[in-house]
């Protein structure tokens with residue numbers, strides 16, 4: 001488990017992380033999202049003892065990183081896959097890392113096999129492609145079999161086989177009861193992998209909820225597409241009942257803020273015909289864009305923020 005307790009980090013005038021309190025629970029993959037500069041890396045670095053909080057605390061299994069007796073065995077991390085000595089072979093890199101915590105060849109070879117690097121284990125890490133480097137970084141994170149994992153953009157550079165492999169691996173690690181915190185800018189990937197979400201913007205928490213709930217909240221309790229030959233009359237009725245209604249085309253409405261039963265009952269009470277009533281789902285991406293709209297620090301001037309279905 002990871003606990004963030006009023007965690008704050010200031011760099012001079014800049015407050016990178018601003019009093020974050022959250023618990024990242026074991027047994028599920030938690031997605032860590034936020035626009036560029038939101039404070040994700042700074043938060044992860046504080047959890048890993050690489051940066052010291054200005055105030056507050058980041059605890060791993062109840063303790064700050066510096067107080068963990070065998071840190072590698074408690075928390076594994078993939079922050080920057082390029083942070084390896086490129087002159088060493090993949091196997092020697094892991095052996096050197098393992099030597100610090102009494103891990104030997106057997107476990108190193110086991111982990112190399114589990115990330116699919118056995119055949120290139122003796123090649124220089126410096127000659128690895130981006131995807132192979134990511135696999136090696138993941139091997140290093142898993143080496144001492146930690147209960148807590150922090151992975152920053154782990155699918156970066158992986159091909160489709162690699163992406164599917166990491167998806168399955170993350171599900172498996174969570175199912176084994178581990179705490180998995182995962183940052184990614186790929187919303188479609190996050191939607192497939194994470195169950196819980198922690199969204200931050202400008203150093204503060206914007207959402208700490210399940211993905212399902214996050215999407216539901218963003219779509220205002222559900223958007224409905226309504227097909228009706230009596231659309232105009234139905235639209236006025238629905239607006240009168242407090243719903244937000246848009247006429248998409250003649251005979252087709254998009255309705256927010258009215259449950260299907262309410263729409264059906266209102267139509268029936270006036271004898272209006274309804275030919276179709278369909279729930280429209282919001283994607284994680286559009287829910288996320290909606291939530292973080294005001295906390296984007298580095299927006300391009302031509303950024304389009306349309307609402308995707």
Ligand SMILES: Nc1ncnc2c1ncn2[C@@H]1O[C@H](COP(=O)(O)OP(=O)(O)OP(=O)(O)O)[C@@H](O)[C@H]1O
Pocket residue numbers: 011014015016034035036037038039040041042043
């Ligand atoms: N060492 C530092 N000195 C000064 N400012 C810093 C330092 N590290 C981070 N910052 C600032 O703190 C803020 C948070 O940065 P951080 O890297 O944690 O964001 P992030 O959410 O990881 O962003 P990205 O998605 O771009 O990786 C940014 O405004 C950044 O410029």
